[in-house]
Amino acid sequence: MALWYDEVHEDKLRFGAKVKRTLFMGQSPYQKVSVFETEALGKALMIDDLWMCAEGDEIVYHEMITHVAMTTAKRSERVLVIGGGDGGTVREILSYPHVKHVDMVEIDAMVVEACKEHLPEIGRAWDDPRLHLSIGDGLAWVKQSHLEPYDIIIVDGSDPVGPAVGLFNEEFYRDCYARLSDDGILVTQAESPKLFREVHFSLIRTLKRIFPVVKPYYQSIMIYAGALWAWIYASKGRKHDDINDELMAFTENRSEFYNRDIHLGAFAVPNYIRRALAEDDKGN
Numbered sequence: 418m419a420l421w422y423d424e425v426h427e428d429k430l431r432f433g434a435k436v437k438r439t440l441f442m443g444q445s446p447y448q449k450v451s452v453f454e455t456e457a458l459g460k461a462l463m464i465d466d467l468w469m470c471a472e473g474d475e476i477v478y479h480e481m482i483t484h485v486a487m488t489t490a491k492r493s494e495r496v497l498v499i500g501g502g503d504g505g506t507v508r509e510i511l512s513y514p515h516v517k518h519v520d521m522v523e524i525d526a527m528v529v530e531a532c533k534e535h536l537p538e539i540g541r542a543w544d545d546p547r548l549h550l551s552i553g554d555g556l557a558w559v560k561q562s563h564l565e566p567y568d569i570i571i572v573d574g575s576d577p578v579g580p581a582v583g584l585f586n587e588e589f590y591r592d593c594y595a596r597l598s599d600d601g602i603l604v605t606q607a608e609s610p611k612l613f614r615e616v617h618f619s620l621i622r623t624l625k626r627i628f629p630v631v632k633p634y635y636q637s638i639m640i641y642a643g644a645l646w647a648w649i650y651a652s653k654g655r656k657h658d659d660i661n662d663e664l665m666a667f668t669e670n671r672s673e674f675y676n677r678d679i680h681l682g683a684f685a686v687p688n689y690i691r692r693a694l695a696e697d698d699k700g701n
Contacts, residue, residue, distance in 0.1 A: 422453055424468050426612055426642050432468065434458060434640075440535045445527035452535040458640060460536055462503055464528065468640045470503050475539055479505035480675040481636050481683065482573060482604060482648055487513060488664045488680065489655055491600040492568045494518065499555035501573035502528035504540020510571075511542045512671060513664070519548050520567075522555045559592040566598040572605035587623045594627050594653075602652040607633060609643030610690055617647055618693060624651045632657050633690070634683040650684075657684050 423433035434455040441452040451463040459472030470478065483506055487493050494517040496510050502523040510519055523529055529552070532540050542548060551558070555572075570593050593603055603624075610617045610633075617633075624631045628651035638646040650657050658681065669676045686694070 422451075422463065422466075424463070424466060424642055430612075430642065432640075432642050434461065434468075434471075441531045443527055443531065445525050447525045450525070450527050450531050452531055460538075461640070462528075462532060462536060468642075470505060470536075470539065471640050472536070472538055474638065474640045475503070475505050476673045477636060478638050478641075478646070479509050479539075480672050481634075481679075482506055482571060482606060483509035484668050484672065484675045485634065485648070485650060485657065485680055485683070486569045486571065486602045486604045488661055488668055489650075489657060489659045490569055490602050490661075491655060492598065495565065495567045495569075495598075496520075497522070497559075497567045497570045497596070499558070499570070499572045499574065500524075501571070503532045503536060504529075504543060506571055506573045507545075507548055508540060508542040511545045511547060513667070516547060519545075520551065520558075521548060522551045522553055522558045524552070524554055526552045556589050556592075559589065559596050562595070564596055566601065567596055568598050568601055570597060570601070570603045572603070574606065587626065590624060590627050590651075597653060600653060600655055602650065602655055603628070604651075605649050607647040607649045609641065609645060610635070610647050610687075611645060612643040618697070621649060621694065622697060624649055628652060630654060630656060632684055633686065635685075635687070636679075636683050 420436045421433045422436050423431045425431050437454045439453055443450050448465045454460050458474050461471035462469040496519045498506050498521045507519055507521050607620050608616045621633055630652045632650045633647055635645055635647050637644050665677055
């Protein structure tokens with residue numbers, strides 16, 4: 418009999434994968450961490466029984482959360498990643514030779530260690546000397562006023578449950594704003610606009626109270642509930658189409674999914690989202 422592992426959404430929808438074998442399963446102080454080898458997508462990470470990433474699908478997510486900011490930033494020498502325990506986001510950031518320093522703050526050491534051992538194909542930059550990994554709370558990290566400003570902050574957290582809840586509140590993003598340089602950019606994952614509709618819109622509203630430029634963008638991620646996934650680009654002034662041609666050419670030459678057309682097209686907002694955002698703007 419085939420073994421399947423399913424993500425269940427509100428006892429209404431199931432998203433599953435056929436599993437060859439279980440590679441790791443543990444309970445950290447924060448969450449349940451599992452790694453499976455699946456039939457269709459290779460090795461995959463689940464946290465609290467929610468799909469996080471898989472070898473056969475991760476490139477889309479990690480390129481989209483990373484390169485939109487990296488190709489539009491005025492500077493991108495210092496980068497902060499909050500979360501991202503699988504290592505895919507820092508892998509993409511560190512593909513740029515001009516990056517000098519990356520702080521990665523992940524709350525759960527078990528996630529990092531499980532991914533280092535079982536998903537080394539995703540996290541291929543753990544030994545890069547420019548990477549400084551801290552196991553700790555990202556909310557506390559961005560409260561440190563003595564930190565040298567970051568050019569880019571990427572919030573690569575999980576769904577708004579458990580230890581990730583704080584990554585969706587206004588105080589956290591105000592602290593992020595304070596840690597950014599004058600032309601700094603923040604990108605955060607922003608859930609499924611269909612299945613986590615209110616979370617998605619609430620996060621857009623929150624960032625609009627803090628940043629002068631806020632633009633959601635979208636792409637399909639096969640392994641995620643609802644398929645259509647969202648991120649938000651927020652900046653102190655840089656715009657999503659302020660593309661550095663040299664950096665874009667560099668990225669297009671090495672990326673598997675991301676390119677200029679994908680970048681610009683991702684900011685095309687579906688009508689149901691556009692109308693909801695317009696109603697929000699009327700109310701403000």
